[in-house]
Amino acid sequence: MKNSTYEKVAGILGGMGPEATVDLLNRIIQLTPATDDNDHVRCIIDNNPKVPSRIKALIEHVGENPGPCMAEMAQKLEEWGADFLCIPCNTAHYYYDYANNAVSIPVVNLIDLTVKHVLETNPEIKRVGVLCSTAVISTKLYENGFGEMNVEVIYPEESFQTSLLEVIKSIKAGDTGAEVQSSFANIVTNVIEQGSELIVIACTELGIISNNVSFPLADATKILAEEIIARAKHV
Incomplete structure (x- = not known):
């Protein structure tokens, strides 16, 4: 059982888009006070550029619903050991409930x-x-x-x-x-x-x-x- 001093693991539903996901990881590294590798935050990242296009779904009205894919990603990240999740894509938050309802761990609402x-x-x-x-x-x-x-x-x-x-x-x-x-x-x-x-x-x-x-x-x-x-x- 994880104790109160356990440092939590972040799970990131990435790939929306890939460079934005890398930018988030870079910022986490830059903003973390660290003198050694061990001081940094452990992140489990599903950098999945195959998430159906939010633009096609919401603007062009011709695309597949991204929600079920995001829910599956959230479940996998929880299985892999994430203690909380985040979605580094503002548009994808229209489908936030799909991810949030798929897991028992917190999902940050950006x-x-x-x-x-x-x-x-x-x-x-x-x-x-x-x-x-x-x-x-x-x-x-x-x-x-x-x-x-x-x-x-x-x-x-x-x-x-x-x-x-x-x-x-x-x-x-x-x-x-x-x-x-x-x-x-x-x-x-x-x-x-x-x-x-x-x-x-x-x-x-x-x-x-x-x-x-x-x-x-x-x-x-x-x-x-x-x-x-x-x-x-x-x-």
Whole structure:
């Protein structure tokens, strides 16, 4: 039986997309206070790029439901020894209940975690810009959380949101070059000009290229990495 000093093992439902999963692992490593290998967090990662496309299912309405695949991944990670699970994909949280209901261990909800972090660190905030996939907009994942606290969610205007989806697709294809970064900078400017007081990076792909943004940010990937470390080490 695991005792109270046992360091918990994180299970990661990865591959949505693969580079975003690697980015999360890098952040866990970078944010963990460590002087030796043993100080780092043990992670069991199912880096599964074969999860059915969330974009095809939610936007194009032609794709397979990703939920059952995510549930199977969650069960396997529990069997392999994970003490808690996380899903480093904002869009996939539309299917959160599939994973959560498939296991007996906790599943971190990235949307709830990010909203809570923003509200706790910015208690007076009234307008939040959210950069995310179009599927997250259509499912109102962030609007529901922020709306309960009367915080307005601002998205890029339609043409900029179309560009943002192309940026996300480019990053998934391995392109993080100057053109992609320039397009992203223009999108950031658009939500700032609409009155955003802070921008939530609510797509794990976007976290890969958001390091140079000087405007106040809440990066969901960084928030998740910090939560994983805290849970693993009982902080």
